Amino acid sequence: MxxxxxxxxxxxxxxxxxxxxxxxxxxxxxxxxxxxxxxxxxxxxxxxxxxxxxxxxxxxxxxxxxxxxxxxxxxxxxxxxxxxxxxxxxxxxxxxxxxxxxxxxxxxxxxxxxxxxxxxxxxxxxxxxxxxxxxxxxxxxxxxxIGWKSAAQRTASFLIFLEERFCDPVSGIVRIPMTRRDIADYLGLTIETVSRMISRLKENGIIGLPSPAEFVVLDRSRLLLASGDREEDTRLLHRDTA
The missing domain is CATH 2.60.120.10 (Jelly Rolls)
Structure with a gap:
């Protein structure tokens, strides 16, 4: 090949x-x-x-x-x-x-x-x-x-990963180049769990979803908090497990 x-x-x-x-x-x-x-x-x-x-x-x-x-x-x-x-x-x-x-x-x-x-x-x-x-x-x-984070933290971390790589510098919109299945396969979660975690981030005003293939970060400090990459309390979004 x-x-x-x-x-x-x-x-x-x-x-x-x-x-x-x-x-x-x-x-x-x-x-x-x-x-x-x-x-x-x-x-x-x-x-x-x-x-x-x-x-x-x-x-x-x-x-x-x-x-x-x-x-x-x-x-x-x-x-x-x-x-x-x-x-x-x-x-x-x-x-x-x-x-x-x-x-x-x-x-x-x-x-x-x-x-x-x-x-x-x-x-x-x-x-x-x-x-x-x-x-x-x-x-x-x-x-x-994969080894240490909850489903909520994995999803939030992945959105930060996408923002850092695919964010339009003018509009702030992040194009998602992969399907929910791709994301689930990468994070070691089910498609349903990924969709639920993304919906919860939207409901909490942390991200917006202009379309199914795009998102915009509305509150980056809270997204970082949800990802578990900071030392503060990470209970936000932790009502579910993988």
């Missing part, structure tokens, strides 16, 4: 517009090739047990990483956004599936190119280490979210 339809990004003309610190853009500036692929919603980038052959960098859109449990339920492990790395690892087989949640673009960096850049380009190596640090922080956050 790692063999992609190719758009050669080996030179500056082939690089999609974006941040200068994009890894594939850094490589392109010194003549290292990468391969670009556009995905539609529900397109898979790779499947569990496909051979690994390099690293993917998300350029635009949102890509989920998930595994299938024994009872066929999904466990969503990450929502990857622009700048995130997928399939980080060079040997063996993929241990998760990667699926586009929205229209997305990814750049594929072959293993040989990635290893050469790590060896020869200190700036690239530093950028990769920063990405790894961010990935580890996110993994710790997810572990705390």
């Amino acid at each position: 790692d063999t992609l339809p190719t758009q050669d990004n080996s030179g500056p003309a082939g690089v999609a517009a974006g941040p200068a610190d994009r890894l594939s853009a850094m490589l392109s500036r010194v003549g290292y090739p990468s391969v670009s692929r556009r995905l539609s919603p529900h397109d898979h980038l790779y499947f569990e047990e496909d051979p690994r052959s390099g690293v993917y960098e998300v350029i635009s859109g949102t890509v989920i990483q998930y595994t299938l449990l024994a009872d066929a339920r999904r466990r969503i492990e990450a929502f990857s956004r622009p700048g995130d790395l997928l399939a980080f690892g060079f040997t063996g087989l993929h241990d998760e599936n990667a699926e586009a949640l929205t229209d997305a673009q990814v750049n594929f960096i072959p293993r040989s190119v990635f290893e050469a850049a790590l060896r020869d380009l200190p700036g690239f190596r530093d950028a990769v280490f920063r990405r790894i640090e961010a990935m580890l922080r996110e993994a710790r956050r997810q572990s705390t979210l």
Whole structure:
């Protein structure tokens, strides 16, 4: 599954517009090739047990990483956004599936190119280490979210996560790029519990819901309180459990 339809990004003309610190853009500036692929919603980038052959960098859109449990339920492990790395690892087989949640673009960096850049380009190596640090922080956050928080806290924390990544800076509206089922699979809850927690946040005047696929934060301090990420009393919304 790692063999992609190719758009050669080996030179500056082939690089999609974006941040200068994009890894594939850094490589392109010194003549290292990468391969670009556009995905539609529900397109898979790779499947569990496909051979690994390099690293993917998300350029635009949102890509989920998930595994299938024994009872066929999904466990969503990450929502990857622009700048995130997928399939980080060079040997063996993929241990998760990667699926586009929205229209997305990814750049594929072959293993040989990635290893050469790590060896020869200190700036690239530093950028990769920063990405790894961010990935580890996110993994710790997810572990705390699932292992220690109530249903109400998980939902509030997830809305903060969305606000930080998808909020329109002008309108303040946050577009939700995933379904209630996606959210439930990520938080380890049922769809009904997620819907109930979101409704309660609205009823308490903490968020507004302009449409089923959008929300706006009306009281961020109370949303933080509900998430359990502050030391104050977190009894708000704690009338239910998962």
